[in-house]
Amino acid sequence: MEKLEALSPLDGRYANKTESLRNYFSEEALINYRIAVECEYLIFVLKNLNLSRDMRPLSANKELSLRSIYSDRENNALTVKKIEFSGMEGLPATNHDVKAVEYYLRKVLKEKGLEKYCAFLHFGLTSEDINNIAYSLMISAALKNEIIPALDKILKNLKELSVKNAAIPLLARTHGQPAVGTTFGKEFRVFYERILRKRKRLSSCKLNVKINGAVGNYNALNAAYPKIDWISFSQKFISALSRRFSAPLECNLYTTQIENHDSWIEIFTEIKHLNRITASFCRDIWRYISDELIIQIPSKGEIGSSTMPQKINPIDFENAEGNLGLACSLFSFFEEKLPESRLQRDLSDSTVQRSIGSAFGYSLIAYNSLLKGLSKIKISQENSEKSLYEHPEVYAEAVQTILRRELYPNAYEKLKDFSRGKKITMKKWKSLVSSLKISKKAKADILAILNKPYIGLAEKLAIKNLK
Numbered sequence: 402m403e404k405l406e407a408l409s410p411l412d413g414r415y416a417n418k419t420e421s422l423r424n425y426f427s428e429e430a431l432i433n434y435r436i437a438v439e440c441e442y443l444i445f446v447l448k449n450l451n452l453s454r455d456m457r458p459l460s461a462n463k464e465l466s467l468r469s470i471y472s473d474r475e476n477n478a479l480t481v482k483k484i485e486f487s488g489m490e491g492l493p494a495t496n497h498d499v500k501a502v503e504y505y506l507r508k509v510l511k512e513k514g515l516e517k518y519c520a521f522l523h524f525g526l527t528s529e530d531i532n533n534i535a536y537s538l539m540i541s542a543a544l545k546n547e548i549i550p551a552l553d554k555i556l557k558n559l560k561e562l563s564v565k566n567a568a569i570p571l572l573a574r575t576h577g578q579p580a581v582g583t584t585f586g587k588e589f590r591v592f593y594e595r596i597l598r599k600r601k602r603l604s605s606c607k608l609n610v611k612i613n614g615a616v617g618n619y620n621a622l623n624a625a626y627p628k629i630d631w632i633s634f635s636q637k638f639i640s641a642l643s644r645r646f647s648a649p650l651e652c653n654l655y656t657t658q659i660e661n662h663d664s665w666i667e668i669f670t671e672i673k674h675l676n677r678i679t680a681s682f683c684r685d686i687w688r689y690i691s692d693e694l695i696i697q698i699p700s701k702g703e704i705g706s707s708t709m710p711q712k713i714n715p716i717d718f719e720n721a722e723g724n725l726g727l728a729c730s731l732f733s734f735f736e737e738k739l740p741e742s743r744l745q746r747d748l749s750d751s752t753v754q755r756s757i758g759s760a761f762g763y764s765l766i767a768y769n770s771l772l773k774g775l776s777k778i779k780i781s782q783e784n785s786e787k788s789l790y791e792h793p794e795v796y797a798e799a800v801q802t803i804l805r806r807e808l809y810p811n812a813y814e815k816l817k818d819f820s821r822g823k824k825i826t827m828k829k830w831k832s833l834v835s836s837l838k839i840s841k842k843a844k845a846d847i848l849a850i851l852n853k854p855y856i857g858l859a860e861k862l863a864i865k866n867l868k
Contacts, residue, residue: 411762418769419762425543426758429478434535435502436477439523440467441645442612445638446521450629455517466513470506481505499528525622529746530612533660534642534650536754537608540668541648543761544603548672551768552600555679558775559593560867562586566780567863570854571694572788572795579792582855585694585780586863592682599675606671609653609664610639616745617656658746662739669760673732676764680725683718683771686778690715694785698777717774724767731760789854794825799850800834807843827851 407413424430444467448458459467470477480489485501488494490508495501507519523531567586572579612635613619619631636652643650653660689695697713705712738753789795797820804812819825819833834847 409759411759411766415762415766418766421547422543422758422762422765425539425547426761428482429474430539431535431755432478432481432498432502433471433474434538435499435531436481436506437471437646438531438534438538438642439502439506440470441642442524442526442638443467443518443522445641446524447518449634449637450626452521452626456521459515459518463515467510467515470509477505480508497528499523499531502531525614525619525625526612527615527658529659530614532751532754534610534612534639536757537610537650537665538646538648540665540757541608541646541650543758544606544668545647547765548761548768549600549604551765551772552596552603552675554772555768555775556593556597556600558772559589559596562775563590563593563863564867568860569780569782569785570789570856571785572792579795581795581798582789582857582859584856584859584863585785587859588685590863590867592678592685595678596675599671599678602671603668603675606668607649607651607664608668609660610650611635611653611656611660612638613654613656616658657742657744659742659750661742662750666736666740669732669735672760672764673729673736676725676729676732676767679767679771680722680729683722683725683774686718686774687715687722690718690778692784692788694781694788695778696781698779700777715774717770717777721767721770721774724763724770728760728763728767731756731763735760786854789856793827793830793851794820794823795855796830796851797825799855800830800847803843803847803850804837804839807839809837809839 404413404416407416411419444459444464446452447456481498481501483489484492484504485495485498489504492504495504503523506522510516510519510522563586565586566589567584569585571583571585571588573581573583573588611617613631614621619635622629622631632654635654639650639652642648651664686695690697697715699713704710705714705716735753735757739750742750797816801812801816804815809815819829830851831848834844834851837844
């Protein structure tokens, strides 16, 4: 059942469609990603900096013990939130989410007999050092595990549709008007290539992160240990973190207190562009359904209208289009807001970041709705062929081009006078060809074109490098 009291449809009506994203963008996920970054930082500090005899690197077993904290996700989150809002064991409420994580980890380290290492938790860092890395890991994981797999399913469907329908003629329309011929397969191939390009770009995106202190100059770290090369240290830490989480992280050395989010924006822009492409595809399918060129397969028991029992509505494509629009609106706001910050830092980006998961959620709902819609359609070959057959005026382009090849005077104007705004038939075409003062070969070439669907190389393009 839906969660009827949920404020957002992401956690209500569509909860079962977005549940997987909670692993990356829920409050519980955010807390646990912060915990992971704090623990990995502590392990790296102790392993790579010879701080003192008492602060030797953790043994392999102690590292495992520290990393085992990550698996207790629910308890981690509940306890951290209690520390933040209510306080715990004599500690007053922090009203600070990242400091609550630090205090929680101090408690856990004491329980594990690692109390002496507490001083180097969150050592020399600011909250944003933890947050920017945590969010980048969340974005990376959601892309890798949810968004890209969904795109791969869409691409698989589009590839199959391209090949299966490569030769089915279709009347192409420009400005909504009959233009020339194409094939359904080639039109599917266009969207396959566009989405594939976005998929490749998303797969290669890097995420810039920082771990350089309060205003980006390593002030606190340098004050405590001025002989350590903190710049090199931060680069090595980010590289190690990137390997551990299989995330494309890159260390940004030039920041204020916040990482500038520019690499996030690059990803959001790519997803937004992808969503615009996908929405365009949904609208095209909707029109083909409306024109009865694509047939919807009825689902048993499903209702299309509360009053018109005969109807099968293209609701999956409409749902996808609407959710893609919502996602794009959020991504557009992220593009506008996140690159801006007053001086070295203000907090207005913090609340905005918490909605990143919503944009991913609306996107994922849309992709799955599209996939559902594609599973319930088939091409009407009869109607598609008929759409082109009933518009023989489309041959005007081919005929005038052949005439120009033959240096026929005013070829374009000749065909314009013959065809523009007029009802053309094959009988009229043959009469025109017969009257033309051109070579027998040129007439034969034109008649050959008129005797088959005018689709150019559409079939070849539809299947090129796919089979």
